[in-house]
Structure formats: structure tokens, C-alpha cells
Amino acid sequence: MLTQLEIDSYNELGYTGVQNVLTFEEVQELRAVTDNLVEESRKITVSDEVFDLEPEHTPDSPKVRRIKSPISVHPIFDQIIRHSGILDIVAQLIGPDIRTNGNKLNMKLSEVGSAVEWHQDWAFYPHTNDDILAVGVCLDDMTKENGCLLVVPESHKGPILDHHLDGYFAGAVTDESFDDSDAKKIELRAGGVSIHHVRALHGSLPNTSSNQRRLLLFQYCAGDSWPLSGIDWDGYKSSFLRGQPANQPRLVDVPVRMPLPGSKRTGSIYETQTILERSTFSKK
């Protein structure tokens, strides 16, 4: 559980990091299952519905960039998205009724792991209110060297920056005036979790180290936060992890830019962001 100070800090800054949420044994099990999945990826040469591959991937030398929906692929991931240690923390930040609107495992392999360009998750999935956050479960120690998550403090209270290029959604900040000089690192040991608000500006640099950085990301929404597009009752109902669905979305005055017209490149955030003409990172 978070202390009141930690809750206040999250509300003020829009992010936090918590050590030792998962046990060593839980992390070991997640790693073993992930290793087996990477072995499976030897059977494919192009990204599919399960794997997003790094450009360097070959069957002899598998290089997975992301497992797209791990909870659909192995029950251990479904257990961890419902982990009471995680959900108890999430409930402190967005309330007792919790549903999920996505999950992914970003691999960030040693030497080749791709950057995730600066973006706000809210630009991808605006809702009726912004009691939404992402929890990143560290399968490895997450450090500056292996491409830890970076967040701009207090950006969750600001505007939604432009994420469009040539009129189409580009999945990354394209606002020329964006400056990342205030960004802060979230560094954690394996078993720790990062938490960032859905409107917080965040991204991560490529992994140039010899240590991989696998981050299992779970998106959690308050039960009364409804997406502004693409929802049906069965999908909404089945997304609940705690509490009961209710047909009364809570409407809050929040800034919104719809991710429309849609991206010219789909598949994953990495694919979408390949449309960019230059990196969104200032030299660090």
C-alpha cells in the first residue's frame, strides 16, 4: 500500500515508483514464461497478433520488441494483472472499481531495444474522466542505462499536446515547442512497479546497455471512466477486475484530442511512431 505522502506525491507529480511489489518467485516465473514465449517467436519472421518484432529479428536470433497482449497468451500474466498488491495500490489512486483497457510487455532488449517516443496515453484513448493510469511491472532492474521510463513531472495537469503529423495520428508528441529538459527517471529494482497518470508525458530511450529491460504494462481505469469511442456493453463489462459495471459514465471537464484521423501505420506504438521524421528526445 502507498502512504498518504506517496499518494499526494503521485497526485502532484503524475507518477511514482514502488519497490518490492512482486516477490522474487513471482518475477522468476514471469521471466521463465517470457523466455519460452521468445523461443516461440523463432517460428515467425514478421510481427503478428502476439509479437511485435524488432527490425533485427531472425528465427536464429529472436528479437521481440513487445508481446502485445500477454494476458491473452499465458495465465500468469492474467494472475498478475489481478495481483492484490497491485490492485490495492491502484484503488488508492483511482478508487475501488477498477477495469483494464490494455496490457503489453515491452522487452527493450540489450543493445537493440527501441525507444518509445514521448507521448501521453490519453492521446491514444481519451475517456469521460481521467482516473486512469498505467502500472509497469519491472521484470528486470530498470535503470538509466537500459532505458528506464522517463516522465515529465506535473504534465498530467497540462494540455494534451499535438500527436499528429501531416494531419494523421502519429502516436508521439509532434508539438515543436515540446521540451523534455525537466523529465525525471523512474529507476526500480526487478519486482518494483512504476505508475504514471494517463495524461503524463512519458517515453524511454533505446537500451544501449548489455542488460535487458522488460517492463510489463497494465492499464487500469476507474470503473466509471468510459472511452469516448469504440465501446460496447459486453466489452466494458468483461474489462472489470474489481467492482461492478454501471451504465452511468462520470463526465469530467478534461482536455481531449481524438486520435483521428487514425494512424497510417498500425500494429503497435512502435509501428505508429515510425512515421516520425525525427526523434522527440532532446539530447540527454
Ligand SMILES: O=C(O)CCC(=O)C(=O)O
Ligand atoms: O516501455 C516503455 O519504456 C514505455 C512504454 C509506453 O509508454 C508504452 O508502451 O505506451
